[in-house]
Amino acid sequence: MENRILLVAELGPDGHLKSSLRSLLTAAKFLKGDIDVLVWGGDTTSAVVEAQHLPGIRQVLNGSGPTLADGLAEMLCALVRPLARQYTHILTAATTIGKNWMPRLAALEDVAMVSDIVGVESSDTFIRPIYAGSIWATVCCPEPLKLMTVRTTAFPGTEGEGRDPVPVENLPCPAALLQSTRIAVQAHVQEGRPSLENARVVVSGGRGLGSAEHYEALLGPLADELNAALGASRAAVDLGYASNDVQVGQTGKVVAPDLYIAIGISGAIQHLAGMQTSRVIVAINKDPDAPIFAVADYGLVGDLNVLVPELTAALRK
Amino acid sequence: MKILVPVKRVLDYTIKARAKADGSGVELAGLKMSLNPFDEIALEAAIRLKEVGQATEVVALSCGDAMVQEGLRTALALGADRALWVSSTEELQPLSVAKLLHAVVLREIPTLVICGKQAIDDDANQTGQMLAALLNWGQATNAAEIQVGEGRVDVVRETDGGTETLRLILPAVITTDLRLNEPRYATLPNIMKARKKPIETLTPEELGVTVEPRLKTLRVQEPPQRPAGVKVDSIATLLARLKNEAKVI
Ligand SMILES: Cc1cc2nc3c(=O)[nH]c(=O)nc-3n(C[C@H](O)[C@H](O)[C@H](O)COP(=O)(O)OP(=O)(O)OC[C@H]3O[C@@H](n4cnc5c(N)ncnc54)[C@H](O)[C@@H]3O)c2cc1C
Ligand SMILES: Nc1ncnc2c1ncn2[C@@H]1O[C@H](COP(=O)(O)O)[C@@H](O)[C@H]1O
Numbered sequence: 001m002e003n004r005i006l007l008v009a010e011l012g013p014d015g016h017l018k019s020s021l022r023s024l025l026t027a028a029k030f031l032k033g034d035i036d037v038l039v040w041g042g043d044t045t046s047a048v049v050e051a052q053h054l055p056g057i058r059q060v061l062n063g064s065g066p067t068l069a070d071g072l073a074e075m076l077c078a079l080v081r082p083l084a085r086q087y088t089h090i091l092t093a094a095t096t097i098g099k100n101w102m103p104r105l106a107a108l109e110d111v112a113m114v115s116d117i118v119g120v121e122s123s124d125t126f127i128r129p130i131y132a133g134s135i136w137a138t139v140c141c142p143e144p145l146k147l148m149t150v151r152t153t154a155f156p157g158t159e160g161e162g163r164d165p166v167p168v169e170n171l172p173c174p175a176a177l178l179q180s181t182r183i184a185v186q187a188h189v190q191e192g193r194p195s196l197e198n199a200r201v202v203v204s205g206g207r208g209l210g211s212a213e214h215y216e217a218l219l220g221p222l223a224d225e226l227n228a229a230l231g232a233s234r235a236a237v238d239l240g241y242a243s244n245d246v247q248v249g250q251t252g253k254v255v256a257p258d259l260y261i262a263i264g265i266s267g268a269i270q271h272l273a274g275m276q277t278s279r280v281i282v283a284i285n286k287d288p289d290a291p292i293f294a295v296a297d298y299g300l301v302g303d304l305n306v307l308v309p310e311l312t313a314a315l316r317k
Numbered sequence: 318m319k320i321l322v323p324v325k326r327v328l329d330y331t332i333k334a335r336a337k338a339d340g341s342g343v344e345l346a347g348l349k350m351s352l353n354p355f356d357e358i359a360l361e362a363a364i365r366l367k368e369v370g371q372a373t374e375v376v377a378l379s380c381g382d383a384m385v386q387e388g389l390r391t392a393l394a395l396g397a398d399r400a401l402w403v404s405s406t407e408e409l410q411p412l413s414v415a416k417l418l419h420a421v422v423l424r425e426i427p428t429l430v431i432c433g434k435q436a437i438d439d440d441a442n443q444t445g446q447m448l449a450a451l452l453n454w455g456q457a458t459n460a461a462e463i464q465v466g467e468g469r470v471d472v473v474r475e476t477d478g479g480t481e482t483l484r485l486i487l488p489a490v491i492t493t494d495l496r497l498n499e500p501r502y503a504t505l506p507n508i509m510k511a512r513k514k515p516i517e518t519l520t521p522e523e524l525g526v527t528v529e530p531r532l533k534t535l536r537v538q539e540p541p542q543r544p545a546g547v548k549v550d551s552i553a554t555l556l557a558r559l560k561n562e563a564k565v566i
Contacts (some may be wrong), residue, residue: 013478072483073446073456096476099442100458103411107447112412112531115441125535130440131334135343136540140533179455180485183471188479197477201565226566234495244461244475244496250437251495253477259565269333276543280563282555288548297546297563298555310552315566 003033003123006061008080008092009051011041013187017050019198020093022157025054027150029158030120031089034058038171040079042069052165055158059166065173070182076101077108078174084109084145089123094149094254102147111143118154132250133273153256153277188243190230196246199229201259204248204275205241206233208264208285208304215241218308219263225315231255231275233265249274264304267292284308318465318487319374320363321427322397323418324356326379326388327438334438340536343438352388355433357395358493361500362463363431364396371465374398376425380417382406386516393511394503400516401425405528407521411439413528415447420524422452427488429470434459434492445492455485459494 007024009017021037028035037051040063051060063079076097084090084105092098094116106113118136119127125140126148141148196202203223209215215236223230232242234249248255250273260278265271267283267290275281276295283296284304293299300307328334329349337344352360366372377392379385380403389400403417422430432445442458449456457472461480464471465487473482475494485491503511521528549555559566 070481073449073458077450096459096474100446100456103443103446104450104456106443107412107415107450110412112410113443114532115443129540130537131328131343131438132330132440133540134334135336135537137537138535140535141531142533143531178486179453179489180457180483182481183484184482186480186482238496243479245477245479250440251435259559259563270330280559280565281543281546282559293546293548295543295546297543298558299546299548300552300555301548307552311555314552314556 003088005035005089006087008038017047020152023152023155025158026155053161055160055162060168063171073101089146098149113147196229201226201228202231202257203228204231206265207235212241222312319427321430325353325436327353336537357500359431394507408530411443416526419451430490432492449490455489457483458492
């Protein structure tokens, strides 16, 4: 049987498609079948056109309207549910949005769901990390409708453009539900820096930085020199050195940049869960036995207050 | 207002899980088990709402084999008023747990259910959302702040882009993130008292729920390990290596 696959996209704050969709496309290619892309949001005008040019897809579904602007789980379920059974697989990125609505849809459709896949073995067998990534489980999902969130760092994005724009089908915008409403948003942007999800280099700081001032004063210039995003351990976020959305780890973001520099981070398993598939890892820590050194390609033992400014200065030259 | 807090007993977060040699499962024998950290946070949130007079009763609930009663004892020691055990030796996947919770909610009629955002063993992050769906209640996951008002609750939730505040009409389901609060420790007298408190027992049959696992774990294994790295002795060496060997800068 030919699979029918739906990829549910996400838009960035700028209204453009997030690059995570190209990773979903790569995951979907392993499943073999027709691929549709659903774009949703308050205003999807530019994202729909971008989606139409993706390689290897059949059509774009467009769900646009005021009730979809906030990405509420209840609304996304109302949008996707009427179409769900036309598909054998629905995939979305394992973001705070995807993790929010997809399990809700699964329960409404009475199907089990597979979270955070990092590999596709066949059209019903997937690999997913459990226990903070210490273990990988190979899971068979026999449901007629397979719902999955995808860890996009595990699937390099499909490059290129399709030859001709594919057709677009407009979906009715669901009516407002009263269960929940968004009453405030506090967006955090790293001024002038790439986002954690897309950065080629990530400079991450932990409790060893000692204060919010140090975090910014030591890591900021280094990040600027490397055009890197700033990340943090949970301890650094809890202590107020960095904002919650840059926490890397089991319960924060999973990143896999070309270069990850861990500074004053001990390397607890929950932190490693979010960065250990980075291509190259550098650790700076004064404790030669810190567990971070077990995953670091290059380790530097010493005081970060000395080493980090030295590193920044050396890069400037 | 009654609050229901579902709690799971999991491998303690300080212990690195290992796969059994034959790949059939995770090695748990003899290892320290604890309440899921997110569930401790959920309990703490519920107990604080009771302490400020916004909640009248906190009911802890755990589904699983006889061992999960240990987790319920901890919940009682921390301040839950009652404990419910849904007894089952079946492998309970999130959809099954959500159905059991749904059935319990229909009996207990809580105004708020506070779950953990994810169990740190299966890392599924599904159950709370599934429960909200079955109940047709609103949901707010990853809560960093909870404020209960008249007929509603405002929840600041952590998102990939920062935070946002949702207003939910009660009843509702909330799942907790790490920064919601710092859970208290159980005192020895309370632990002793909790030993004597009754735990009410229910079964999936009584609740009219089939708990058959739908997903089948074919095997588990430890992921590919990174090859051991090297320690370098200076910034200059580090930069040289990053340039010439790793070619990342
Ligand atoms: C359920 C759960 C989920 C969690 N999720 C996450 C998560 O997603 N992400 C995460 O990061 N953590 C998470 N944690 C927390 C995790 O267990 C660790 O507590 C945390 O990662 C520690 O942060 P840290 O390395 O910054 O601090 P510490 O462990 O305190 O390490 C600080 C390091 O700095 C070094 N240092 C100190 N001063 C200097 C100096 N002057 N120069 C050089 N080095 C110095 C020390 O040697 C030490 O190694 C979670 C925990 C739980 C229970
Ligand atoms: N067996 C269980 N008994 C009670 N609550 C559970 C159980 N499994 C999961 N939960 C609840 O659901 C949350 C999310 O779990 P999960 O969806 O498995 O990641 C947990 O933090 C608990 O609050």
